[in-house]
Amino acid sequence: MPSWREVGKVCLGIPGKILDAYESQGLRMAKVQFGGIVREACLQYVPEAVAGDYVVVHVGFAISKLDEEEAARTYRLLEEMGQLGELADAQINDEVRRGNSS
């Protein structure tokens, strides 16, 4: 979960869920939830995004709508990578531990 400080960093974009969208001063705005934190963000750059969508928010602006199918596909591939090499897991874990303590 991002900290309050992380949500306000220049360089970090953070994924959040659009709770509700509305108009303010001629701009499309929204309440966006990041874990336990809710902040206002501008939706002008993601005109297709609606409540319930996840967006990457950067300095108060949503810059990209997250693609749920793409995310699921990538994650599945990474998980499956392990099934091929399960036999070697114990050995790798040992190596990692040695690497960390050196």
Place this chain on the structure above:
Amino acid sequence: MKYVDEYRSEPVALNITQEIRRIQTRPWVIMEVCGGQTHSIVKHGLDYLLPETLELVHGPGCPVCVTSLEMIDKAHAIARRADVIFTSFGDMLRVPGSEADLFAIKSQGADVRIVYSPLDCLKIAKANPDKKVVFFAVGFETTAPANAMSVWQARREGVKNFSILVSHVLVPPAIAAILQSPQNRVQGFLGPGHVCAIMGYSEYEAISARYQVPIVVTGFEPLDILEGTLMTVRQLEAGNAVVENQYARAVEREGNRVAQNLVSEVFEICDRKWRGVGSIPKSGYRLRYEFRDHDAERLFEVEEIDTKEPAICISGQILKGIKKPHDCPAFGTLCTPQSPLGATMVSAEGACAAYYAYGRHLKAGEVRYAV
């Protein structure tokens, strides 16, 4: 939290590092371009999970770090004016100028305020019509759409007492500058995911082809970075040099056209000086002439300031991937986040500050890490 927690799974991380170990046959040097990626690598100890022969070096992608000393001194000169409310992202306040930082200037009575979004400055400007509200518009392509919108909206709403001091920098010219350096050691890049979410990655295809380096557009969570590293190693081992997209859930090849359109309506490309690196041609944005009424550099005629950097600081070489924080005799002793000598110690995305925050200035055995 969705899109965060699942990308921190330790078993899946080990799957990826195991695959890297399986395919890697010789040493490689890979640079992560973005400071957010550096922060994630050091925070989660990802470099400790990788083979020792796979070196991650830290790139120039920390906007707070690379903002030139001249520009910071200009900001300070404007912030000291009695008729100004100076606004900035929080990270910029502790960045040392030649003489002070914004916190010190604020403590001396200047009206300096931290904002979360540049749109907040418009509210401040409307609430203080007798003051000039200036926003310090720093950042890479990721903050450009937000900063562009603030000026565009100010013009639309007729907010005349709002201006921005622009010090925008661009990633592709910096990558090209690193690759052109005779001292370059970098053989592959983890590309900046959020910059590419805005700009797309066709510019990177030209760099990859010209310099024959793999570039993998990569996200910021531990699994993103490990997968991006695996994809880069695969290319290096196979002798390929193309652009691939690890961060497809957030990045399309064309980027965000709506954002690009407004950025190019408000900004134009210019030469830009980078702190620690020097001037890089066509590596920044400045406001177009049409927006001159909101251009703080034009409105406040700040004279050229003679600047001086501490001689001991090697942040320039760190930003170019030539050296690492441990190579600096001042790291963790004379130079700490509480009293930074150079830019890479100031921002949480700076390599020195990230190393310090996660205990890398301590002796072996005392190091804190988390996966």
